[in-house]
Amino acid sequence: MFVLDTYKRLPVTFVRGEGIYLYDDKGKRYVDLISGIGVNLLGYGDKGITEIIKRQSEKLLHISNLFENPWQERLAERLVRHFGDEGKVFFCNSGTEANEAGIKFLRKYWHKRGEKRYRIITFNQGFHGRTYGSLSATAQEKFHKGFEPLLDGFDYAEFNNFESVKKLLKKETGGIMLEIIQGEGGINEAEREFLFKIQELCNSEGLLLFIDEVQTGVGRTGKFFAYKHFDLKPDIVTLAKGLGGGVPIGATIVSKRVAEAVERGDHGSTFGGNPLACEVALYVVSRTEELMENVERTGEYFKRRLSELGRVKGRGLMLGLELGERCYEVLIKLLERGIVANCTGNGVLRFLPPYIISVDIVDFVIENMKKII
Ligand SMILES: Cc1ncc(COP(=O)(O)O)c(C=O)c1O
Known part of the structure; x- marks a missing residue:
């Protein structure tokens, strides 16, 4: 009401996060594949970050x-x-x-x-x-x-x-x-x-x-x-x-x-x-330097699995699936299934997950996407 209306926001209110997961105000859990638009590289609640914030x-x-x-x-x-x-x-x-x-x-x-x-x-x-x-x-x-x-x-x-x-x-x-x-x-x-x-x-x-x-x-x-x-x-x-x-x-x-x-x-x-x-x-x-190998390996796996669904672009953990006009609809259906992504460019479903993502999470996401697309 008091915030200037410059953003088209998705209808969900997140109240906390842990690892790769976000939780909304009703307690529902989501896999976060956008990391606050490529920001939360270590996911949520990383102990190192919270300790440093406290100490400093x-x-x-x-x-x-x-x-x-x-x-x-x-x-x-x-x-x-x-x-x-x-x-x-x-x-x-x-x-x-x-x-x-x-x-x-x-x-x-x-x-x-x-x-x-x-x-x-x-x-x-x-x-x-x-x-x-x-x-x-x-x-x-x-x-x-x-x-x-x-x-x-x-x-x-x-x-x-x-x-x-x-x-x-x-x-x-x-x-x-x-x-x-x-x-x-x-x-x-x-x-x-x-x-x-x-x-x-x-x-x-x-x-x-x-x-x-x-x-x-x-x-x-x-x-x-x-x-x-x-x-x-x-x-x-x-x-x-x-x-x-x-x-x-x-x-x-x-x-x-x-x-x-x-x-x-x-x-x-x-x-x-x-x-x-x-x-x-x-x-x-310094944590990123340790995680870069996972970015490359899991990124490659994610890209390969995404290509089962359509044309994929990108590298490492910066990936996009070309969906065209259907992008927003798929995004909302994913959200209902507890998966957070984002639409960018001309109908490209974008993934910028935290670097702690595992192969199991990728498989979970792909199985859900297959049911939608
Ligand atoms: C490549 C690139 N440059 C600059 C920006 C602007 O960054 P900020 O939103 O932090 O000002 C963005 C944001 O999306 C970006 O992707």
């Missing part, structure tokens, strides 16, 4: 970025271990904020070089967030309608169509921004050949490769970053969603050359990287 909240919850912050330093070091290239990290609170920071750092890189290369090529069906920079980078009209004029400086190419990228190249182009698997756009995977050519183009033109790993990152596809499945060398990588396992935190990781262009006062955040969020994220990252 008693010690120090928030201090702002006016002071030294060793918690950020530890987490940044851990993320850079995966990124390499003497990277550096800026912390914020969400995916859209991480992308805003990335867009600013990209522009600053070129500004520092005295070049007006502020334009970024992004891709149709991509999704980067709802604030103006990220929204302008998001090449989907349905999110723009009513909010024009958008921020200048974005050119939209066709995903997996390298010629369309080349056609958009201008002397002002400074970078290319993409998702390795478009999550909100319908679990669309970038093709190896396409990514190879994008990297080649970035190398030859000096463009910055900006990979949005907000949904694919922190192990979701079986590697810490989805771009690690390919031979890519991004200058900017963004994370959020799963990074805090349910505690809001975002991160923008930049290469050495981009880091060198960013100066004190260029960007900031009151909450970004507070001690609580960083402590939890450090734990989530």
